[in-house]
Structure formats: structure tokens, C-alpha cells
Amino acid sequence: MNDVLITALPSTAVAVALLFLGGWENERRTRRTEARKDAAASRAAFEAQIEEFVGAVMALKIAGIAHDTLYGGWRAKAVVIVRALGEAVSAHAGASGRGAVAAANRAAGAVVDRWDQASAASAAGLAAPLTRLGAAAAPLMRRQEPGVKESVEEVLAALNSDFSDEERITRGLTAFNEATQAALEPPAASRRRRSSRRS
Numbered sequence: 626m627n628d629v630l631i632t633a634l635p636s637t638a639v640a641v642a643l644l645f646l647g648g649w650e651n652e653r654r655t656r657r658t659e660a661r662k663d664a665a666a667s668r669a670a671f672e673a674q675i676e677e678f679v680g681a682v683m684a685l686k687i688a689g690i691a692h693d694t695l696y697g698g699w700r701a702k703a704v705v706i707v708r709a710l711g712e713a714v715s716a717h718a719g720a721s722g723r724g725a726v727a728a729a730n731r732a733a734g735a736v737v738d739r740w741d742q743a744s745a746a747s748a749a750g751l752a753a754p755l756t757r758l759g760a761a762a763a764p765l766m767r768r769q770e771p772g773v774k775e776s777v778e779e780v781l782a783a784l785n786s787d788f789s790d791e792e793r794i795t796r797g798l799t800a801f802n803e804a805t806q807a808a809l810e811p812p813a814a815s816r817r818r819r820s821s822r823r824s
Contacts, residue, residue, distance in 0.1 A: 668809065674764050675805050681761040682780060682798065685754040689788030692751060696744040705740045709733040758784070772804030 695701055709732075716732035717725045758781075765777045780797035783790060 671768075671805075671809065674761070678758075678761040678765055678777070678801075679798070681754065681758040682784065682794070685751070685758050685784060686788055686794065688751055688754045689784070692747045693788055696740075696747055705737065708740075709736040712736050768808070770804065770808035772800070773808055776801035776804045 712732035712735070713729035717729035720728040762777050762781060766774050768774060776797060779800055780794065783793040783797045786793065
């Protein structure tokens with residue numbers, strides 16, 4: 626019986642070692658698979674944040690330019706002044722005596738009041754794109770990748786300054802694109818790119 630145990634012991638030890646190694650390898654593969662899934666989910670979330678931010682920038686830019694064109698520039702104000710003068714002249718011509726001046730004043734005031742109300746409504750319409758932009762920028766501002774937060778700040782500063790400043794907004798979006806593409810690049814490719822730049 627001892628002979629049977631002695632001959633079975635090495636094969637049993639090998640079987641136990643193989644079971645242990647097999648279990649360890651399976652655990653390692655499972656962890657690696659989960660890490661890949663987590664990395665893919667994180668990348669997909671980052672890409673969605675990037676797309677939402679760019680979409681929010683474009684939506685605000687379009688709404689801002691429309692508002693500025695209709696109500697913000699000197700041309701829009703000149704149109705209102707001409708309309709107010711036209712209404713005032715028309716009201717003055719239709720009335721007589723002291724009432725003519727008052728009628729002209731009321732007519733001009735009514736035009737300016739309508740323009741003020743329309744301008745305020747248009748400005749209030751900017752709240753939705755501004756809210757969308759703020760919501761899109763917030764998660765990007767918390768990112769740790771180099772250049773992402775700074776490029777988001779640059780885009781926001783450009784939009785805050787002037788909706789129609791194409792050069793500054795484009796410069797900010799270009800910096801944002803470069804920073805996010807570098808952040809999305811796999812680490813091995815990033816190292817290769819840095820070493821090729823040094824050459």
C-alpha cells in the first residue's frame with residue numbers, strides 16, 4: 626500500500642500544481658479581459674464627452690451669432706432707429722398740434738419697446754445652449770490628461786469673448802482636438818510617436 630501511495634504522490638502533486646496554475650491563468654485572463662472592458666467603456670465615455678462638448682460649442686455659436694446678428698450689432702440697432710423714426714414721422718403726420726409730438730413719441734417708443742422685448746426673448750433663448758455647454762464642459766474639466774482642461778478653458782474663453790471670433794474659436798477647438806486625440810491614443814503608440822519626434 627505504501628508503494629501505491631509513493632507512486633501516486635508525484636502524479637497527484639503534478640495534478641494539483643497543474644490545477645493551481647490553470648486557476649491562476651484563468652484568473653489572470655479574467656482580470657485582463659475586465660481591464661480591457663473597463664478601458665473600452667472609459668474610452669467610449671470620453672469620446673461621448675468630446676462629441677457632446679463640440680456639439681454644444683457649435684449650438685451656442687450658432688445661437689449666439691443669430692442673436693448678435695438680429696439684436697447685438699450696430700446694424701440691428703440702426704434698423705430699429707430707422708423704424709422708430711419712420712413710425713414717429715408717420716404718427717406725427719397723422720396728428721395735429723401738440724398731440725403730434727406726443728403721438729410721434731409713443732410710436733417711436735412702441736417700436737423700441739417691441740425690439741427690447743424681442744431682444745430679451747432672444748437672449749433668454751441662449752440659456753439652453755449655455756446650459757448644454759456647461760454640462761458638456763464639466764466632466765472634461767475634471768480630466769487628468771494633459772492639455773484637455775486647458776483647451777476646454779480656451780474654447781470657453783473664446784466663446785465668452787465673441788461668438789463670431791472664428792479664428793480664436795478655431796484655435797481653441799484645434800487645441801482641444803490635439804489634446805483629446807493624444808489622450809485617446811494607446812500608450813504604446815504614444816511612446817512610439819514621442820520617440821519618432823525626437824529623431
